[in-house]
Every structure is written in C-alpha cells, then in structure tokens.
Amino acid sequence: MALLTFGEALIILAGKGGIDISVGSMLSLAGVIFGLAMSNGLGMFGSVVIVIFSGLILGAINGILVSYIGLPPMIATLGTSYAYSSLALYLTGGVPISGFPEGFSVLGQENTLGIPNQVLFVVVPIAILTYLLASKTSFGRKIYLAGTNDEAAKLATINTRKLRLYLFTYSGILSSIAAIIMCSWLMTAKADAGNGLEMKAITAAVLGGISIKGGEGNISGVILAILIITIISSGLQIANINAILELSILGIVLVAVVAIDNKFKKRIKA
Amino acid sequence: MDKTILELKNISKSFGGVNALKNVSLNIEKGKVVGIVGENGAGKSTLMKIIVGALQPDSGEIFYKGKRVTFKTPLEAMNSGISIVYQEPNIFGDMSVLENLFLGNEELSKFGKINWDKMYENGKNALSLVDLPEDILSKNMNELSIGNQQLVLIARGVSQNCEVLILDEPTSILSYSETETLFKIIKRLQEEGVSILYISHRLEEITRITDSVVVLRDGEVTTSMKTEDVTEEKIISAMSGRTFNMDVFRKRDLSDVPTLIKVDNLSHRDYYSNVSFSIKKGEILGMYGLVGSGRSEVARTIFGDLLSSGGEIYFEGEKINNHDTKSAVERGIHYLPEDRGVQGLFNIHSVKYNMSASFIENFVGKFGFIDRKQEVKAVDDNINKYNIKLHSMDAKITSLSGGNQQKVLFSRWLLKQPKLLILDEPTRGVDIATKSEMHNYIMNLASEGVSILLISSDLTEVLMLSDRLIIMREGKLVGELNRDEFTEENVLRLSIGLQ
Numbered sequence: 001m002a003l004l005t006f007g008e009a010l011i012i013l014a015g016k017g018g019i020d021i022s023v024g025s026m027l028s029l030a031g032v033i034f035g036l037a038m039s040n041g042l043g044m045f046g047s048v049v050i051v052i053f054s055g056l057i058l059g060a061i062n063g064i065l066v067s068y069i070g071l072p073p074m075i076a077t078l079g080t081s082y083a084y085s086s087l088a089l090y091l092t093g094g095v096p097i098s099g100f101p102e103g104f105s106v107l108g109q110e111n112t113l114g115i116p117n118q119v120l121f122v123v124v125p126i127a128i129l130t131y132l133l134a135s136k137t138s139f140g141r142k143i144y145l146a147g148t149n150d151e152a153a154k155l156a157t158i159n160t161r162k163l164r165l166y167l168f169t170y171s172g173i174l175s176s177i178a179a180i181i182m183c184s185w186l187m188t189a190k191a192d193a194g195n196g197l198e199m200k201a202i203t204a205a206v207l208g209g210i211s212i213k214g215g216e217g218n219i220s221g222v223i224l225a226i227l228i229i230t231i232i233s234s235g236l237q238i239a240n241i242n243a244i245l246e247l248s249i250l251g252i253v254l255v256a257v258v259a260i261d262n263k264f265k266k267r268i269k270a
Numbered sequence: 271m272d273k274t275i276l277e278l279k280n281i282s283k284s285f286g287g288v289n290a291l292k293n294v295s296l297n298i299e300k301g302k303v304v305g306i307v308g309e310n311g312a313g314k315s316t317l318m319k320i321i322v323g324a325l326q327p328d329s330g331e332i333f334y335k336g337k338r339v340t341f342k343t344p345l346e347a348m349n350s351g352i353s354i355v356y357q358e359p360n361i362f363g364d365m366s367v368l369e370n371l372f373l374g375n376e377e378l379s380k381f382g383k384i385n386w387d388k389m390y391e392n393g394k395n396a397l398s399l400v401d402l403p404e405d406i407l408s409k410n411m412n413e414l415s416i417g418n419q420q421l422v423l424i425a426r427g428v429s430q431n432c433e434v435l436i437l438d439e440p441t442s443i444l445s446y447s448e449t450e451t452l453f454k455i456i457k458r459l460q461e462e463g464v465s466i467l468y469i470s471h472r473l474e475e476i477t478r479i480t481d482s483v484v485v486l487r488d489g490e491v492t493t494s495m496k497t498e499d500v501t502e503e504k505i506i507s508a509m510s511g512r513t514f515n516m517d518v519f520r521k522r523d524l525s526d527v528p529t530l531i532k533v534d535n536l537s538h539r540d541y542y543s544n545v546s547f548s549i550k551k552g553e554i555l556g557m558y559g560l561v562g563s564g565r566s567e568v569a570r571t572i573f574g575d576l577l578s579s580g581g582e583i584y585f586e587g588e589k590i591n592n593h594d595t596k597s598a599v600e601r602g603i604h605y606l607p608e609d610r611g612v613q614g615l616f617n618i619h620s621v622k623y624n625m626s627a628s629f630i631e632n633f634v635g636k637f638g639f640i641d642r643k644q645e646v647k648a649v650d651d652n653i654n655k656y657n658i659k660l661h662s663m664d665a666k667i668t669s670l671s672g673g674n675q676q677k678v679l680f681s682r683w684l685l686k687q688p689k690l691l692i693l694d695e696p697t698r699g700v701d702i703a704t705k706s707e708m709h710n711y712i713m714n715l716a717s718e719g720v721s722i723l724l725i726s727s728d729l730t731e732v733l734m735l736s737d738r739l740i741i742m743r744e745g746k747l748v749g750e751l752n753r754d755e756f757t758e759e760n761v762l763r764l765s766i767g768l769q
Contacts, residue, residue, distance in 0.1 A: 179359040
C-alpha cells in the first residue's frame, strides 16, 4: 500500500486532475506476470526484471493516454484499470499461481532487527527516494509548478506532458515492485491481489496533505499518513475488531481529518 | 453647499494593522466627474467599497444629500442612488441580459411572482441609456462581448434613479471603440446630473473626461486639483511621492546593426496570416493591436508554444520554424506572457519558486538536486536589481502588490540574459511608478543589445519606447511606422482600419 501511495501522491501533486485509479490493477497484473515468469523457470532475477519492465509499460500506457491523447486521468486510468485486472484474471484463469521457492518468503515474511524486511529494504529506500525527488530536485520542483498552474508551467518551458508521462510510469514501476512484495507475503500470485488498493492509496495521499487540486503538500506528510493508517489497521487487529470495520473507520478518519483541516485553514484566513 | 451630493468625512479603515485609508475626506458635487488615481494598493478600491457599503469604515462619516448614511450592502446603496461597476465584470454568464440587469432587484407582483413584462419594459429603458439595442435582453450574457457586458452592468447601475455612479477601471478591458462609447455615455449621464467617480490608471482618460482629480497615496489624499491644472508629472509625483523622468527613450544608432530575427509570411490557420517583420539587435519593435488581433499568437509562435501553418522564422540566419519552447530559450528567446494570473503566476508558491521557474535547470548541482544557495543568490540579486518590494523571498507571490508580482515575472526571464525578449502587455494593471521603472529596465536591456518585441495595447507605452512600430488588426499586419512617423492618430487609424 505504501509504495502505491508514493506514486499516487506524485501524480496528484502534478495537478490537472491527476489521479491513478489503476494502481491496484497494475499490482494484480504485475503479480500475475511475476508468478507466470517464475513458474516458467525464468529464475528470480529474470522474473524481477521482467515484472518491473512490465510495470513500466503499464504505467507508460496510462501516461500516454493522459499526456499525449489528452484523456482526463480519471477516465484513462479507470479504463486501463478494468483492462489490466481482466487481463490478470484471464492469464490465471482465476486460479492463483503458487509454487514460489521457499526462500522467496524472506522478503515478505521475515524481519531484520525486528523490522519487516519489505519495509527495511524496499519501502524505506523508496520513501527516501520519493521524498528527495519531490522536494530537492528540479524534477520535483517542476511537479509542484505544473500542479499549480499548468499553463504557466508550459510557458516557463516545463514540458508538462513528459513530466506526467514520467510520473505515471513511476507509479507503474512502484506498483510492480509492490506486486513482488505481495507475492512474497502471500506466496501466491492472485489476480485480485490489488483490489481496492487504489482507493487506499488515494486516501493515504490525501490524508498526508496532498491537495487533490495539485501543487500543494509534501511527501513527509504522506509518509506520516501511511504510518497512521498502518497503526490504525494493526491496532484494530490487535484489539480484535472485525476487519470489515477497518475500512469504515478509515473512511471516517479521512473525512474528519479533511474537515478539520478545512476549518482550520478558514480560521487562519479570516 | 447644496451642490454637494456626496461628502466623505475623515474615513479611516485598517486591515489587520495595515492602514488602508487614513482620514480621507472627499466632496463630490452634482453632475461632476471626479477622477480617482493612485498606485495599486493606494486605497482606491477600498474607498469605493466603503462608499457603497461593501465594507464598513473604522471611523468617519458619509453624508449623502446632506444626510448621514451607513449602507450595509451595495444593493442598499444602489436603491438609494449610488451604484458601482467593478473592474472585472461581475456577471452570470448563463443567465439572460434581462436577468443580469435586475439581479437581486426583480420586479415582483403579488405573491412574489416575478413580473417579467414590467422588467422587460424597464430593461429596455435601461439599455437605451447605454445605447444598446433592446433585442439583446433575451440573449445570454456570455454571448455579448466583454465591452457590452460592461455596458450592461453600467445600465444596471444607472437604471435605478442613479445619482452617483462609481466606475472602477472601466476601460481596462475595453477596446478603443468601446471606450469611446463609454465616454459618450459618461458625458450624457453627466448632463443629466449624475455625478461620477472615475477610477483609472490611464492619465489620458482622466484628463479627457473628468472635472477634477483626486490622488490617493498610501491611503491618504495627497492632491486634489482641477483637471485643467493637471500635468502628467504632477499626478505621478503626487501618486508616488517621487518625480519621474517620463522621457526614457534613448536614441541608439542601429544603422549598422545586424538583423536578429526575421519573420517571413508567418501564418496560422486560426489566428493570423502573412505576418512579416524583422528586428535588429538591440532594437525595440513595438507591436500594437487590440486584444484578439493575433499579436499574442504571433509571439507565442516565435516562442514555440504555438505551431504555425505556413511561413518562416529566421533567427540569427538559422531557420527555426516550429521549434519548441525549450529550444527557444536555449537560443535566447524569452517570452513574458500576456495574462499574469493564468499564464504567469504559480500563486500558492513563494516568490523564489516563481522567480526561478524557467531556469531551475541552471541551479541543478549533483544528481539533479537543486543547489539552494545558488538559487537563493540568483533570486536575491534579481530582487535587488529590479527593486522588488517584499518581506522575504519565501513569502507567497500573492502577498505582493500587482506591480511587484509583474516585476517578479519580468525578472524571471532575466535570470539569464536573453537575445530576444518578447514582452506581452508587460505593464498591464501595473501602477504608474512601477510602470515607469519597468520602462527604464526595458530601455537598459535594449541598450545592452537585447532585441525587444514589445506588445502592448497601451499606446503611450509603445510610442514612448519603440524604435519602430507595427500594427496588427484581425490577424493581419496593417502597417509599419518609423519613430519619426509616430503619432497617436496614425496608429489608431491603422489599428481600427481607417485609411
């Protein structure tokens, strides 16, 4: 979930109605591709390369639809989301792919120094990378500027089409990395592994203070939001509250936080 | 004393510690046109809003027809005979002209039903006051030109037995002929005994139609004089507290200088056709034309933001048709766009971000990271060089006055020395002091050898700065004048199509 959120956050940040609804389906499809590659004997390294490459392609398709064909991001990624998840289902025939080697579970199920390996070796580095990208590089600055005023950004020679293409591609790559982690955790590749994750990713991005209008917010807020959401859901598990209620609590938190934030901002203005 | 219709006594107003108005007193006589001038932020709009009750003063009194009044809303003021028309037309585009005319003031018959017949009758009369035909009453507001929309709003203002009409920069969005119509209407209203408060940046308008002029500076009335006594220098020094040299033009010898850019028969399917001109190194070429004449589109084509459908552009002898904005900037072609808000500002971000936007890549150090020290230094240099007034470069751009915002955008393009600088309406909506400063900067750049394409609908500005002037109308180049042929009349004739 965390990885998907980073891609999502940057796309929303870049404005012009940017949103990626297909992250969940990309995760599902990438996971299936990974499972197929492994079971066809491509080996760990080859499979990882292939899956990341396919994530890149899936993301780039979104980017091209949005930037160069000019579809609204909401529609474009809704469409690809259907296409990707049905393709995933078709490839597996509805049967989960299992039979990953024993050692593969190291990534998703084991800890180092008490921290889950997936967090320590994947999520943390990517969080740092995304943070640096957004707030310290010229690429990140361009994201903020394009997200604030696309027209002005273009006239300041920022290639906003290319920028959005890159961001959708980044989101695709992160989805495919998340797919590998998911496979390692479940030790199977399921065609519905990513169902509903796109909404969680959007929730975390917004909760982290990314303005849905673009241009405003920062990645450290998003990291905090991911932590909070993780704490809430594991807290609920420990407290033995029905998992079905988890989403409704998340929804309430989202609405409440944004409402309080709005109220607060208005008061400052007045 | 019975000639006085509106009197303000010691009006003060502050916003969060900032004094917007300090003890302003004003007397307006019946049937007079009073011009109000002042820099952006001098308090003109605040004062007008207080008169109509959109804002309440902290202290002071308003007397209208000898009686003390405190209006709570502009509608209340309007019903008593004081109307205001704001700078940007405040319209409901999808509603009819008739509905816009009577918004909030509908004629009601019994049981609160709208009496359309009566409103139509009244609407007809209102429109006749501003020379608009009655058949537009049923049209949607959006179908009218901006100028006519403005006139409808004036009709709305004067229809209710208006005795004082406030016009806030009415001509800033009007074309030449629309402005003329407006002036005719003002004259007529005046003869009918309506008093008019006329706010404007344009001194030539002020001197033409007003009886007296009041100058505001930092919330205080600094001067008020009869219009006969007005000179440009007097007004400007009263506005800014400084004196300006209006004559910034410096003669340079351009006879042996090579041509920098040559535009040959450039055409665009929708916007313009067969446009040809050239600019020498260090020359200022003025481009005059009304909004919609295709001038900005020609500029954007040279900058690579629009593709042409025919013709050629040669820059330093090299053919550069349909390049993109990035390569334009690499070649040294920079473009300051026309619309500050829509095309220029990143308004939730800081001055620093806004200033460095076009050249962020220049501040990139290792691994694509922005070198903050370098960025801060460059921004700081520009702030000092162009005398931009702010608390901090990390302040939001919107916290600056309009003039300073424009300076930020202007100097954004000077972080790197351009070869050709295209300025599209560089001083629109900018106060006169800032304008005069910017004129100096433009002249300095030209003296350093930068070629400038100066697009403006401010005639005084293009006449003052340009070495040569080309005039566009309806997508075509209709004339070219050398500096010794410059007269307002010549230019206007060409731009509206008289021969």
